[in-house]
Amino acid sequence: MVEGSNERYAKDLRKLVQQTSAVAIFSVLTAVILIPMIYNYSQHIETALDSEVRFCSHRITDILLELNSLENGYKGRQKRAARLNRRHRLRIHNLQQRFAA
Structure with missing residues (x-):
């Protein structure tokens, strides 16, 4: 057993x-x-994320440069300055509304 x-x-x-x-x-x-x-x-x-972050960084830089150029206005003739400044203000306003969302 x-x-x-x-x-x-x-x-x-x-x-x-x-x-x-x-x-x-x-x-x-x-x-x-x-x-x-x-x-x-x-x-x-x-x-993939690194690539996306670099793309967004470049895009933001381009947008800020564009906004800066619009804010500074056109340095051309004075007769057209009033009309151009109004256009630039509208562009700036539109861009700010578009990218604020």
């Missing part, structure tokens, strides 16, 4: 070792595959 009990214990222990080995191998393979994939994806997202 003791020998049968020992054999049963050995079989159960062998089964447990096989199952834990399978789980360990699966975990290692998953980590080996998933960690580089996650790193690659995060690098891709970072690169």
Whole structure:
């Protein structure tokens, strides 16, 4: 009876070792595959966001330069200055309304 009990214990222990080995191998393979994939994806997202931030930065710079040139007005003839200043004020007002939203 003791020998049968020992054999049963050995079989159960062998089964447990096989199952834990399978789980360990699966975990290692998953980590080996998933960690580089996650790193690659995060690098891709970072690169895309960096590109978008640079684009927005250049766009804002261009808009500010345009607003600055409109605020300073046209340095041409004085006869047309009143008409041009009114146009520039309207353009500035329209641009400010468009980009304020």
